[in-house]
Amino acid sequence: MADVAFFNDADFEEYRKLIYGESGITFTATNRAILESRLKERLREKNLTSVKAYFEIISKDKEELKAFLDSITTNLTRFFRNQAHFDALEKFVTPELIKIKKASGNTTLKIWSAGCSTGEEPYTIAMLMSEILPPPWKFEVVASDISLKCLMTAKGGFYAENRIVGIPDNYLKKYFDKTEGGYKIHADIQSKIRFDYHNLKNDSGLRNMDLVFCRNVIIYFDEAAQTAVINRFWDSMANKSFLFIGHSESLFGMDTKFEFVKTEWATLYRKFI
Ligand SMILES: C[S@@+](CC[C@H](N)C(=O)[O-])C[C@H]1O[C@@H](n2cnc3c(N)ncnc32)[C@H](O)[C@@H]1O
Secondary structure (H helix, E strand, C coil), X not given: CCCHHHCCHHHHHHHHHHHHHHHCECXXXXXXXXXXXXXXXXXXXXXXXXXXXXXXHHHXXXXXXXXXXXXXXXXXXXXXXXXXXHHHHHHHHHHHHHHHHHCCXXXXXXXXXXCCCCCHHHHHHHHHHHHHCCCCCEEEEEEEECCHHHHHHHHHCEEEHHHCCCCCHHHHHHHEEEECCEEEECHHHHCCEEEEECCCCCCCCCCCEEEEEECCCHHHECHHHXXXXXXXXXXXXXXXXXXXECCCCCCCCCCCCCEEEECCCCEEEECCC
């Protein structure tokens, strides 16, 4: 078994820098133990005992680096997480977007769930939009993450019994099939979502998004990396579009052009040129 006593301060510094440079995810003395335990698991899987040897591998092998980054992510999520955001989406954001876009004749809302983990967030968005959008309005969702394992689960659309808590009964009946040990989301909801590997450290190439959800993701980045990610969202978004970030995250004091919007339900951000 790997001996993480070998994981000395210099090793930590090397790994910390690499992870930060590759993903924006920030490890400090406070969460060093998390990195150590994930690394320990990774070494065990690879049958290695030296963190130095593993560092050599991930410095050269892009696929292994991806797998390593995947292993250090925190993927906690759930359906309808922070209901207040979905209330704001239904009661304020969607009517606003419809009002704005009406004049353009473009009746498709483009939505991005950035850091979508195992899919609960984009599926929640897709179910809600299916419920509330009046014809002829349509929507499409791009859901991205740096974790390939999470994306596979998301694409599968199957959730065990203990993962479906929070889904209102009427949604569960309407949008899922009960299968052995859990529930499978309907194909028509799945067809509204394109799941993609994307590292938020890079430009996504997405443009003119009407709505971006990036919740509980930048919390793992330091301020410089947060600012860079948030400013990249700006480039991906349409004028007068909306950005939701996690409820314990904030753009306060950050060098960005987003406007703060306080609604009756939740606070969010808006691109306004
Ligand atoms: C805690 S989950 C949040 C999931 C969902 N947005 C929610 O609020 O329930 C954070 C997700 O961000 C992803 N993530 C972390 N760093 C990332 C990066 N640099 N690029 C893309 N995704 C990243 C992780 O893999 C993880 O799935």
